[in-house]
Amino acid sequence: MKTCLVVDDSSIVRKIARRILEELDFQITEAEDGEQALEACKSAMPTAVLLDWNMPVMDGYEFLGHLRRLPGGDAPKVVFCTTENGMDHISRALHAGANEYIMKPFDKDIVAAKFQEVGLVALPE
Amino acid sequence: MTPPDYEYLRKLLKDHSGLDLSADKQYLIESRLLPLSRKCGVSGIGELVQKMKGGSASIIAQVVEAMTTNETFFFRDKVPFEHFRDTIVPELLKARAGRKSIRIWCAAGSTGQEPYSLAMSLKEMGAALAGWRIEIIATDLSQEVLEKSKSGVYSQFEVQRGLPIQLLVKYFKQNGELWQISPELRGMVQHRQLNLLHDFSQLGTFDVIFCRNVLIYFDQDTKINIFGRLAKAMEGDGFLVLGAAETVVGLTDVFKPFPDKRGLYRPSGARAASLQGAAAMPKIAVMAGR
Numbered sequence: 001m002k003t004c005l006v007v008d009d010s011s012i013v014r015k016i017a018r019r020i021l022e023e024l025d026f027q028i029t030e031a032e033d034g035e036q037a038l039e040a041c042k043s044a045m046p047t048a049v050l051l052d053w054n055m056p057v058m059d060g061y062e063f064l065g066h067l068r069r070l071p072g073g074d075a076p077k078v079v080f081c082t083t084e085n086g087m088d089h090i091s092r093a094l095h096a097g098a099n100e101y102i103m104k105p106f107d108k109d110i111v112a113a114k115f116q117e118v119g120l121v122a123l124p125e
Numbered sequence: 126m127t128p129p130d131y132e133y134l135r136k137l138l139k140d141h142s143g144l145d146l147s148a149d150k151q152y153l154i155e156s157r158l159l160p161l162s163r164k165c166g167v168s169g170i171g172e173l174v175q176k177m178k179g180g181s182a183s184i185i186a187q188v189v190e191a192m193t194t195n196e197t198f199f200f201r202d203k204v205p206f207e208h209f210r211d212t213i214v215p216e217l218l219k220a221r222a223g224r225k226s227i228r229i230w231c232a233a234g235s236t237g238q239e240p241y242s243l244a245m246s247l248k249e250m251g252a253a254l255a256g257w258r259i260e261i262i263a264t265d266l267s268q269e270v271l272e273k274s275k276s277g278v279y280s281q282f283e284v285q286r287g288l289p290i291q292l293l294v295k296y297f298k299q300n301g302e303l304w305q306i307s308p309e310l311r312g313m314v315q316h317r318q319l320n321l322l323h324d325f326s327q328l329g330t331f332d333v334i335f336c337r338n339v340l341i342y343f344d345q346d347t348k349i350n351i352f353g354r355l356a357k358a359m360e361g362d363g364f365l366v367l368g369a370a371e372t373v374v375g376l377t378d379v380f381k382p383f384p385d386k387r388g389l390y391r392p393s394g395a396r397a398a399s400l401q402g403a404a405a406m407p408k409i410a411v412m413a414g415r
Contacts, residue, residue, distance in 0.1 A: 085302075087298075101290040117289050
């Protein structure tokens with residue numbers, strides 16, 4: 001079973017993302033900030049992480065740095081999903097080990113396309 | 126449809142999908158949205174707009190969907206671009222080693238995503254193509270979409286469909302919410318307005334023709350005629366790429382399927398015989414010329 005950890009401080013965004021990703025056959029867990037997400041990854045490494053940037057306690061960028069240093073932490077495909085839509089942020093995220101990047105607002109087609117890019121969703125026939 | 130309703134729909138579509146309708150596209154909206162009105166159980170476009178203004182997210186989503194089904198996106202369908210990278214270009218690197226040039230035609234270039242996807246694919250192959258002269262000709266019936274293609278400017282929505290983020294970072298420049306493809310890549314693509322129903326022999330001879338998702342709009346005789354003229358516009362060892370739902374099989378023998386590569390075809394050498402049968406321009410050409 002493919003699993004995806006949805007990390008966002010907005011419960012509405014988590015709910016929308018959950019609905020889209022469940023349709024794409026992911027089993028979903030949620031976290032409200034980077035610290036919660038890191039704990040979740042330590043107990044069970046997900047297949048993918050959908051990651052907001054700006055969050056209280058620990059932001060998505062810092063979380064990504066910690067994740068990639070965990071044992072097995074290079075495995076999850078990390079897809080940023082953020083209103084930080086500038087080229088500078090995108091470049092930093094890729095440099096820190098993000099696999100894809102969604103600029104909010106997003107919809108189902110964009111999420112599906114981005115998870116296709118990282119090889120976790122099959123192309124439609 | 127009242128002018129204010131039209132303006133409202135135009136702006137909404139622009140905001141939601143990047144779809145940029147000119148002032149004269151009422152017919153397009155009506156042809157797409159009247160069926161949707163019936164489906165939603167409302168009397169017409171006016172009432173549909175009222176529901177949208179009332180904040181019905183579901184109706185807004187359906188309207189955007191109905192209006193953008195013909196949209197194209199970067200690396201659309203992926204497979205044709207894998208054929209291009211893994212089969213077509215490697216074969217041509219061998220076959221054209223003498224003259225070191227490749228001519229590519231995007232016969233339904235639309236707003237540019239396809240020709241620029243090919244340009245990016247070529248750039249990504251790097252050193253293998255150093256010293257080669259590559260021409261990409263993008264044609265379309267609509268001057269309007271060609272202008273957009275030339276500008277190379279895309280909305281945030283458009284660059285997130287099919288384009289890997291690494292390629293966005295590498296080949297695009299950001300300008301607010303818009304993204305423009307680099308001058309170098311824009312310089313790789315030439316644009317020409319062209320109706321496939323008319324003679325296109327002036328474009329010369331190509332090694333690769335992408336002709337995807339356009340022949341579906343033509344009747345059978347017209348398709349046969351166009352296939353015949355495409356074969357004439359192609360080197361004997363060239364490649365034709367069709368859309369996922371398109372084929373030459375049962376229509377013409379001037380092209381034959383490339384084994385195990387869906388959507389990829391090569392000239393069969395049987396061009397002369399087939400062309401005779403399709404010498405007369407089909408009826409639709411007369412209509413288009415009115």
